[in-house]
Amino acid sequence: MGDSIRVVTADITQLSLDAIVNAANERLLGGGGVDGAIHRAAGPLLLDACRSIPEVRPGVRCPTGEARITPGFDLPAKYVIHTVGPVWNGGADNEPELLASCYRSSLDLAAASGITSLAFPAISCGVYGYPADQASKIAVATIRTHAGAIAVTLVAFDAKIETALMTALT
Secondary structure: OOOOEEEEEOOHHHOOOOEEEEEOOOOOOOOOHHHHHHHHHHOHHHHHHHHOOOOOEOOEOOOOOOEEEEEOOOOOOOEEEEEOOOOOOOOOOOHHHHHHHHHHHHHHHHHHOOOOEEEEOOOOOOOOOOOHHHHHHHHHHHHHHHOOOOEEEEEEOOHHHHHHHHHHHO
16 A cells, blocks of 8 residues: 555644654754644643653654654644654765655554554755755655555645655655
């Protein structure tokens, strides 16, 4: 399956799905961009839930390429899956593999949690600087091979990301 993928330009915090994915940082304590928006919309209990996730090493609750899950609290989505994308450094620091791992890890965690509908933001395409066209191709290819029965929504934050996602789908 895995071909149940749609692209929308929307506010991911407003989507009524089983889960939304947060493009988080390794600390899982909120930040800018979609991370900050999700934390604001979910309310203060999300930060408490993130703080309760044990650190795997000092200051790191979720290493780059991995995923963790919390309730959605005040969001329409029941769950938030937090994943940490790579910072773009030209592509020579394992960025494509780490980005694909974000999508795989999130989908694996969703499947294990009984989630059937999931929305992803454009992971690493904001302040982390990943080129949208390359990131979109990785996202779509990984989702197609790993989504199984999960209906996936790819959420664009602007027209450039939407175009890159739509191109990657074709």
